[in-house]
Amino acid sequence: MSAIPIIFGTESGNAEMVADDIAEALTDAGHDAEVVPMEDFEVADLPDHEVVVVITSTYGEGELPETTAPFHAALIEQEPDLSSVRFAAFGLGDSTYETYNNAISILQAELTRLGAAQIGETCRHDAASGLDLTIVATEWVDTIAGEL
16 A cells, blocks of 8 residues: 555645644554645646545635645646545634635535545644644544544
8 A cells, every 4th residue: 555645735834744743643553654745746646546635724814825726726627536535634724714724625625526535524723722733633643544
């Protein structure tokens, strides 16, 4: 089995940090994982992976981060058949904004529209909560690791 790609889109670097935490937690759970920036991941390669972990922050007033937007645009343009792909989704946001965690919702909807099946619940970290991002990510991995 190939490594599970953990693809992340970020504006300030927090999604990259959580991607590393998730990779470590998956490795500890017995899975091979590889962290890949979203802008370096080819959408055409998605169907080659049985499982993908998708992470993105939400930027500004609900926008996709600069590194997430091209991936999303490629999904829309290429429309790959993702019926053989399962994905887990992790979003970063701030609940003081009306569009809290909008970016992960956008990606989740597009992946599902293209036939991918979601594993577990979408984790939505809230920066306003004060909860440690690493702890939230590790606990989330515990809930999905058995489904990978």
